[in-house]
Amino acid sequence: MSDTEQGTRSGRLADPDVEARLARLDELLAGLEAAPGPTVRSALEAVRLLTEVYGEALGRVLDRADGELTGRLTDDELVGHLLVLHEIHPEPAERRAERAVERLRPAVRERGGDVEWVGVEEQVARVRVTTGGGGCGAGCGGGTDDVSDAVRAAVLAAAPELAAVEAVAAAAERQAAPAFVPLDTLMRRSAPQSQEPR
Incomplete structure (x- = not known):
């Protein structure tokens, strides 16, 4: 059973659904950032604080994970992306x-x-x-x-x-092209040297 099928059957989001939500989130945040007012500033601060808390939670999961689990977490595209976003990805x-x-x-x-x-x-x-x-x-x-x-x-x-x-x-592209030698130059080189007068 694929991860997508497993996610759908267990009530979890399939990858395309996650991508759709992330795209919509980007749209909503862009709209909020463009709007003036204290309510908008409060909403953006709430999003920022919530993001920081989730980042801390992910960091604590990594602190408690063994090497195998850490590898599985970082191999997951969504989790790996979030670890990068929060600057806590264990790989360089x-x-x-x-x-x-x-x-x-x-x-x-x-x-x-x-x-x-x-x-x-x-x-x-x-x-x-x-x-x-x-x-x-x-x-x-x-x-x-x-x-x-x-x-x-x-x-x-x-x-x-x-x-x-x-x-x-x-x-192959880095190697310098061989120098072009005109045919008449080769012919002159191969012609017998002029004989000295006897």
Whole structure:
């Protein structure tokens, strides 16, 4: 039984329902922030205080969890996101970003490309993105820009502490192109040297 089916049968929210509620929450908060008045300020403060309390509760759960439970909690997309939001995720940002790239890799490979984690330099995540060329015409979609955008979004969602995501060239692209030597130059080099007068 999938997590979605299990959540629905036990009265819990399925992932699409959670996403819909989060989207609606964003809309409501944006509307509140744009409205003037003391009532709005009180409502926003109530949301902030409630969020802080829930963050503290999550932190206490982590304090009491063993390694296996901590791993299961951080693997859950919603819980992991909340741990990041409250800045209490036990994994370092670099590891979270690497895992986000690993999760995207199968989908990118299905489209004939690849994405590889390189590392972090000065708060910038570095990934190597390649797209497949094997007989895939213009109608295939999923070009380098699309893949790079998806990787950037996934990495920054998993590790918002990072400043940016940078795509680095694949090894074949980094190698300098061989210098072009004109044919007539080769012909001159291979011609016999002029003989000295006898």
